[in-house]
């Protein structure tokens with residue numbers, strides 16, 4: 001865990017002095033293309049304070065977005081577009097330059113990229129404030145046991161669909177391969193750091209840990225484990241993978257102060 005660092009996806013910045021500009025450059029996807037754009041920016045003392053693009057692309061052109069700060073440059077923010085176009089357009093690696101206007105209320109933001117995607121599928125980001133209501137909000141209007149059951153059932157559907165997705169898009173066949181995909185995506189999508197401690201395919205049993213679960217981190221000082229949605233996801237995932245109804249029991253949980261959440265998966269008792 002100590003070798004990890006957070007990643008800010010907000011793409012919104014406060015800019016009361018209007019020295020920051022959001023820009024988009026479309027470049028040939030070849031070695032050195034980005035550097036050839038950064039060198040003239042450096043000469044103008046324009047600082048890159050943010051950079052993003054498609055996480056991975058094999059297209060002929062790569063679109064790179066930059067938040068540029070002209071605070072210490074002799075270039076005024078109003079002239080940046082003109083200067084950038086002059087400087088950068090001359091480069092044969094650049095297909096297109098876009099410089100976006102400041103937004104009202106001293107803000108700059110990426111209002112260019114929409115929708116967000118994970119591979120070919122649309123993805124949305126919910127901050128913890130929204131997640132809390134999605135996961136705990138029902139408890140205010142339904143009995144707690146009913147609210148928990150709904151999350152668990154939703155989780156089961158999600159888990160089953162994930163297996164189908166891995167089979168369809170990755171041609172994943174073995175349980176271990178599907179688990180590897182699940183671990184990787186849980187990490188890259190920020191769900192939590194999943195580790196499959198043991199799998200017994202013959203007995204259809206497994207032990208799973210998740211560190212920093214997006215669900216259980218919403219709780220604190222609970223007396224009991226709190227996972228319903230993720231527990232359901234594991235149940236659905238293993239039910240589909242093992243082709244039999246699999247129950248998931250959470251033993252340790254960060255909600256009650258443990259270092260991680262741990263789950264035991266085994267065939268549902270008849």
Ligand SMILES: [Zn+2]
Pocket residue numbers: 213216225226227250252253254255260261262
């Ligand atoms: Zn938990």
